[in-house]
Amino acid sequence: MAKPGLPSLLLYKRDASPPSCAVMMLGDMLGLNFEYKEPDLLNRGHKSEEFKKINPMGTIPVLQDGDFIVSESNAIMKYLLNQYGGSARERLYPSEPRQQAAVDQCLFFNAGVLFNRLMAVTLPTLFHGLPGPSAQQLADIEEAYSVVEAYLKDNTYIAGDRLTIADLSLGTTVSAAQAILEINKDKFPRSYEWLTKLHNEEVFKKINNPGAALFGRSMNSFWRKNKK
Ligand SMILES: N[C@@H](CCC(=O)N[C@@H](CS)C(=O)NCC(=O)O)C(=O)O
Incomplete structure (x- = not known):
């Protein structure tokens, strides 16, 4: 359940992507509100010029929090914990x-x-x-x-x-x-x-x-x- 009052975060993901699932699970555990965008990987949507402006590596997941963008699931998870983890961070x-x-x-x-x-x-x-x-x-x-x-x-x-x-x-x-x-x-x-x-x-x-x-x-x- 998403907690009221927490910011809405945009996550570029696919459900079949393991690192996307890792970030989504952490979001769920922290009660964060994610909005989702799903680049069309099979049609190389993640390699488009537009997507590469968001993540030059052309991979998902990518998190956008306001004007801040971060890719790499492990970096995203650490960011989410540092920024929104509260008491769950230590655990x-x-x-x-x-x-x-x-x-x-x-x-x-x-x-x-x-x-x-x-x-x-x-x-x-x-x-x-x-x-x-x-x-x-x-x-x-x-x-x-x-x-x-x-x-x-x-x-x-x-x-x-x-x-x-x-x-x-x-x-x-x-x-x-x-x-x-x-x-x-x-x-x-x-x-x-x-x-x-x-x-x-x-x-x-x-x-x-x-x-x-x-x-x-x-x-x-x-x-x-x-x-x-
Ligand atoms: N180390 C990265 C791996 C990201 C990654 O490679 N994601 C896959 C989807 S599961 C992807 O976008 N692959 C597209 C490609 O490499 O062309 C992370 O943990 O976020």
């Missing part, structure tokens, strides 16, 4: 240096490694006729899953004993990646348990799970088409 992005470093480690790992391995399959599927993931792409994703498993060694959530924005960031990517490579329960039991737990959180049920399902349907439909 979702702790200030204690080691706890915060553990969260940041996950955010950077997702932005720099795991999400890119998902995109290495997604973009060629959508735009270059890839008929399915290659053995190397699957091996790369599995290797990234082994890092997630290691992060969960001493924790029930990805960066500690409670849910933080690291779970929103990595959880949305790992959820979507299930359409490409399901987590092997025997090989990565902690990751399997973590993902199951996240999928049962109300905010994941509302935003992430339908988004990840949409991503999976879209990928499978492209693979079928690309095989012909």
Whole structure:
């Protein structure tokens, strides 16, 4: 439920986009009012001159708060917490240096490694006729899953004993990646348990799970088409 009195923020997003889902979930948890715009990714709307004035990288999500614009989901989430997080900020992005470093480690790992391995399959599927993931792409994703498993060694959530924005960031990517490579329960039991737990959180049920399902349907439909 959006809280009255909070500003209306404009979010460029798509429901099937994991980083968009991470930002939308945080917005929901903070009770923020988002207005949405949905660039037409399949028709390269995010690469238009107009959109690149908003985000030179031509990616979503992008947040506009009045005359302030910020892209990169992790930067957007930190901005929202700093600006509007109130008492939830400390819970979702702790200030204690080691706890915060553990969260940041996950955010950077997702932005720099795991999400890119998902995109290495997604973009060629959508735009270059890839008929399915290659053995190397699957091996790369599995290797990234082994890092997630290691992060969960001493924790029930990805960066500690409670849910933080690291779970929103990595959880949305790992959820979507299930359409490409399901987590092997025997090989990565902690990751399997973590993902199951996240999928049962109300905010994941509302935003992430339908988004990840949409991503999976879209990928499978492209693979079928690309095989012909
Ligand atoms: N690291 C960025 C990734 C953003 C990103 O690549 N988003 C995808 C959609 S899920 C996109 O816009 N891709 C378009 C493209 O790269 O052409 C973030 O976390 O916001």
